[in-house]
Amino acid sequence: MGDKTEARATDRVRKINGKIGELLAAVELLRHGFAVSWPDIDSGYDIIADDCQGSLHRIQVKTAQKNHTGNFYVHFCKGRISKRKYSKEDADFFVVALNYNGQPAFYVIPVEAVGIKAIFWPAGQHSRYPDKWKTCKLEEYRDRWDLLRDVEA
DSSP, rough: HHHHHHHHHHHHHHHHHHHHHHHHHHHHEEEEEEEEEOSSSSSSSSEEOOOSSEEEEEEOOOOOOOOTTOEEEEOOEESSSOEOOOOOOSSSSEEEEETTTTTEEEEEEEGOOOSSSEEEOOOOOOOSSSTOOOOOOTTGBBTTTTTHHHHHO
């Protein structure tokens, strides 16, 4: 009985953290001049970003908690049991929303630019090799809200 209660509590925390990530991403989109809306049903993306010039982008927001090594592992797949990689049919961009030492960090990543998972960490703070790995592989997408304006509709 305790395992089911613990699993439900963990699932609830995961869902709450996901919703916090969605709301933080929405606020950041608004700060960058986008209009934001949400789909009425779960369609494989969380937010619709409108650049107010005729382009709409479907955004899947991903969040993660720091693990025991101090890194953030983000899985770019859908489904809880049968995992499937996102494609352009599902969403246009990922926005990864992370908590770097109390400060939000955002990565705006085209769906086709990622694999199944990625590891993130604050610049210069890799848990095992901070001198060797200064930044994560997807650091080039940090705060790249401009990508949502540069894409053909």
